[in-house]
Amino acid sequence: MDKRYTYYPGCSLHATGIAYDKSMRAVFDKLGSELAELEDWNCCGATAYMSVQKTVAFAVSARNLALAERTGDDVVAPCSACYYALKHTREGMGEDPELRAQVDEALAAGGLATDLTVAVRHPLEVLLTDIGIPQLIEAQTHSLEEFRPACYYGCQIVRPFGAVDEDPELPMSMENLFTALGARPVDYPPKVRCCGGMLVATMPEVATDLSMDLVDWAIANEANCIVTVCPLCQSNLDLINVTKGSNGKSHQIPVLYFTQLIGLAIGCTPEEVGMQHALIPPDAKAPRLRSAQDRGAPLTIAGTREG
Amino acid sequence: MKTLDPLAGPIAPGVLSKKEHELRTAFLEEIERIPGGGRLNQCIQCGTCTASCPVSHAMDITPRQVIGMFRAGAIEELLESRTIWLCASCYHCTLRCPAQIQITDLFYALKRIAIEEGIFPKRFPVHVMSETFTNNVKRYGRNYEVGLLLTYFLKTKPIGLFRQRNAGIALLRHGRIKLRPDKIKGIEQLRKIIAKAETFDLPQEKVTKEKVTAAVGYESIGR
Ligand code: SF4
Ligand code: SF4
Numbered sequence: 001m002d003k004r005y006t007y008y009p010g011c012s013l014h015a016t017g018i019a020y021d022k023s024m025r026a027v028f029d030k031l032g033s034e035l036a037e038l039e040d041w042n043c044c045g046a047t048a049y050m051s052v053q054k055t056v057a058f059a060v061s062a063r064n065l066a067l068a069e070r071t072g073d074d075v076v077a078p079c080s081a082c083y084y085a086l087k088h089t090r091e092g093m094g095e096d097p098e099l100r101a102q103v104d105e106a107l108a109a110g111g112l113a114t115d116l117t118v119a120v121r122h123p124l125e126v127l128l129t130d131i132g133i134p135q136l137i138e139a140q141t142h143s144l145e146e147f148r149p150a151c152y153y154g155c156q157i158v159r160p161f162g163a164v165d166e167d168p169e170l171p172m173s174m175e176n177l178f179t180a181l182g183a184r185p186v187d188y189p190p191k192v193r194c195c196g197g198m199l200v201a202t203m204p205e206v207a208t209d210l211s212m213d214l215v216d217w218a219i220a221n222e223a224n225c226i227v228t229v230c231p232l233c234q235s236n237l238d239l240i241n242v243t244k245g246s247n248g249k250s251h252q253i254p255v256l257y258f259t260q261l262i263g264l265a266i267g268c269t270p271e272e273v274g275m276q277h278a279l280i281p282p283d284a285k286a287p288r289l290r291s292a293q294d295r296g297a298p299l300t301i302a303g304t305r306e307g
Numbered sequence: 308m309k310t311l312d313p314l315a316g317p318i319a320p321g322v323l324s325k326k327e328h329e330l331r332t333a334f335l336e337e338i339e340r341i342p343g344g345g346r347l348n349q350c351i352q353c354g355t356c357t358a359s360c361p362v363s364h365a366m367d368i369t370p371r372q373v374i375g376m377f378r379a380g381a382i383e384e385l386l387e388s389r390t391i392w393l394c395a396s397c398y399h400c401t402l403r404c405p406a407q408i409q410i411t412d413l414f415y416a417l418k419r420i421a422i423e424e425g426i427f428p429k430r431f432p433v434h435v436m437s438e439t440f441t442n443n444v445k446r447y448g449r450n451y452e453v454g455l456l457l458t459y460f461l462k463t464k465p466i467g468l469f470r471q472r473n474a475g476i477a478l479l480r481h482g483r484i485k486l487r488p489d490k491i492k493g494i495e496q497l498r499k500i501i502a503k504a505e506t507f508d509l510p511q512e513k514v515t516k517e518k519v520t521a522a523v524g525y526e527s528i529g530r
Contacts, residue, residue: 011450015485016478040492042448054419059504060444063497102507109503110496155397160411168402194361194397203393206365210395235478242477277481 003130006073006118007035008064010082010231011043017231019274020078023259024123026272030263031131031139035076038068044077044085058099059106061089065120066112074119076126078259080156080230081197086120087161122163124229124258128173133180141267144183149261150223151175151185152214154233155194168192174227174258181265186223190214197232208243211236215251225254225282227261238279254282330382333420347413349406350374356400356410366390370400370410373417386421390414445501448491 005028013021028035045060064086068075077083093100094116107113127136151174157163164173169192175185195214196207215237218226228234238255256278263273275282356370357363363370368388376385385391391414400410421427443450478484491497 014449014489016483018483042491042493042497043444043450045444054415055507056441056501056504059500060497063493063500102504106500106504106507110493110500112496112500155395155399159398159402192399194395194399196361196395198395199362199393203365206362206393207395210361235483239474239477242473277483279477279481 004034004036004071004073005076005121005126006068006071007037008041008044008068008075008077008082008086009037010041010077010079012079012231012235016235017079019260019277020231020234020257022272022274022277023257023263023268024078026268027127027259027263027266030266030268031135033131036071036073038064038075041067044079044082045089055099055102055106057085058089058092058103061085062093062103062107062114063110063112065090065116065118066107066114068118069114072118074121074126076121076123078123078229079232080122080154081232083120083122083163084156084161090116090120091161122157122229124157124173125164127259127262128164128177133177136177136262136266137180139266140181142265144178144181144261144265146224147178147183147261148222148224149174149178149183149185149227149256150188150218150221150225151178151191151258152188152195152218152226152228152233152237153191154197154228154230155192157229158192174229177258178227178261181262183261186218186221188218188221188223190217195233195236197230197236200236207236208240211240212243212251215240215253219251219253223253225256227256227258229258241280252280254278254280256282327380327383330386330420330424331380333423334377334382334416346406346408347374347377350378350408351406353405355403355405356408359399359403361397361399362393362395366393373414374408374410383426385417386424386426391417391421392427443488445498446490447488448494448497449489 007024009021009024013024025035041064042060044064045057065075075086077086089103093103093114104113153171153174158168158171162168162171164171166173171192178185190213193214194210196203196210199207199210215226226237228237234255234257241252241255243251260273260275264270270276350371352371352375354369354371356374357372360366360370366389368376368385368390370390373385373388373390376382394411394414396411396414398411401408401412404410440450475484
C-alpha cells in the first residue's frame with residue numbers, strides 16, 4: 001500500500017480543524033499511504049463565493065485542480081465544504097462548455113490550465129475503498145469497544161454528490177466501519193441533517209438550535225461521542241459544549257473526527273490524532289478511552305465480536 | 308414574519324411592472340446557467356422541499372413558496388425576503404425534490420441578483436459575510452477565520468463579538484485559533500485569475516433584457 005494522494009487541507013484544517021489535520025496525517029502515515037499537501041493551494045471558494053460571483057467561485061476552485069494536475073494524484077479533501085466545492089467545479093466545468101471556456105480563460109490569465117483529470121475524493125471514501133475494512137482490521141491494535149459513537153455525516157458529503165456510494169438518506173458506511181473495529185455505534189436518525197454551519201456568524205440563534213438538537217439527540221440515544229467527517233460540523237457541535245443551553249447543562253458530549261477514532265484503533269496516540277484540541281476531552285465522557293490508548297491493551301480481532 | 312402583499316405580484320395577468328420585468332430577466336439569465344435550471348417549470352408544489360428544510364421554520368417565505376412566487380411573478384418580494392439568506396446550503400431540498408429542481412442553486416442565483424441589485428432585508432447583513440470572505444481570499448488567497456469573523460462582527464453587530472467570547476476563548480485555549488493569516492505564494496496569479504473571471508460575472512448588456520417578453524408563469528420559462 002504505497003498509494004500517493006494530493007492532500008487539500010483547506011483553510012479550516014489549519015486552524016479550528018487542526019485535530020482533523022493531525023489525525024488524517026497520522027492515519028495515512030500509519031497505513032503506509034502518502035499524503036502530499038498540494039503546494040500553494042488556495043481557498044476552495046466554498047459556498048460563500050458561490051453565492052456572490054459564480055464564475056469567480058469556479059475559477060478560484062479550479063486553480064487548485066490545475067495545481068493538482070502537476071502530480072496527477074487523486075485529491076483528498078477532508079472538509080465537506082471543500083470536497084463539495086472542488087467536486088462541483090470539476091463536474092460543473094465538465095458539463096457546461098460555456099462555463100468551462102470562461103474558467104479556462106480566467107486560469108490562462110494566471111498562466112494555468114486544467115484538463116479536469118484529477119479525481120476529487122473524501123477521505124472516508126478513500127479509507128473505505130482504497131484501503132478497505134479488512135485492511136483496517138488487520139492494522140488494528142486497540143479495541144474501540146468503549147465507544148458508542150453517534151455517526152454524523154452532515155450535508156455536503158452525502159449530497160448532492162455522495163462521497164461514498166450509498167443511500168443519501170441513510171448512509172451506513174461509518175457505522176459499518178466502526179462496528180467492524182469493535183465500537184458500538186448508536187442509532188442516530190438525524191445523521192444527515194444540517195448542523196447550520198453556514199449560519200454560525202450570520203444567524204447564530206438558528207445555527208445553535210440546529211446544532212443543539214443534534215447534540216441532544218445523540219445524548220438521548222446514549223451515544224458517548226459524536227463522530228464527524230467535517231471541520232465545520234465538528235466546531236459547531238463542539239462549541240455547543242461551551243454554549244449554555246436553556247438549562248445550562250446536559251448538552252455536553254465529546255465530538256471527534258472519524259479519523260481520530262480510526263487512529264486510536266490502529267495504534268496512534270491520542271496526541272498524534274489531536275485529542276488535546278477537543279473542547280471536551282473524550283475521557284471525561286468515555287472514561288475507558290485510556291484503555292484504548294494503553295499500548296498493552298489486548299489485540300482485538302474486531303468484527304468477530306459483533307453479534 | 309411579514310405578511311405578503313397580494314398586490315406586489317404582476318399588475319395584471321400577463322403584465323409585469325418594469326422593475327419586476329428586469330429582475331425576472333436577470334433571474335432567468337442566471338437560472339439558464341444552472342445545469343437543469345429550466346426544470347423550474349416542473350414544480351408540482353408538493354412541499355417536500357419545505358418539509359425537508361432544517362430552517363424553514365425561520366423563513367418568512369418557504370422554499371415551496373419561493374418557486375410558486377417566482378411563477379406568480381413576485382421576484383422583488385423574494386429578493387427582499389430573509390429566506391434566501393437563511394438557506395444553509397444543505398441540499399436536502401434538492402436531494403428530495405421529486406421534480407429534480409436544483410432549489411439550492413436557484414437560491415444562489417437569487418442571492419447573486421439581490422447583491423447585484425443592492426436589495427437586502429434591513430438589518431440582515433448576511434451578504435456582508437460573503438463580501439468579507441471574498442475580500443479575504445483576494446488579499447491572502449486563503450480564508451482567515453479570525454479576521455473573517457472580526458471584520459464581519461465589527462461591520463455588522465459588534466455585540467455579537469461579546470456574545471461569542473466563550474467560544475473564542477475555548478477555541479484559543481485548545482490551540483484552534485490561528486493568529487496570523489497565511490498568504491499564498493501565488494497570490495498575484497490568483498488575483499489575475501479572479502480579475503479575469505470577474506469580467507464574466509458582470510451584469511450582462513441591457514440589450515438582452517429587452518428581448519425577453521413580459522410573460523409570467525410557465526410562459527416565462529419557455530413553455
Ligand atoms: S420539492 Fe420540488 S416539486 Fe415539490 S414543491 Fe419543492 S420545488 Fe416544487
Ligand atoms: S438547501 Fe437551503 S432551502 Fe434547501 S433544505 Fe437546505 S437550508 Fe433549506
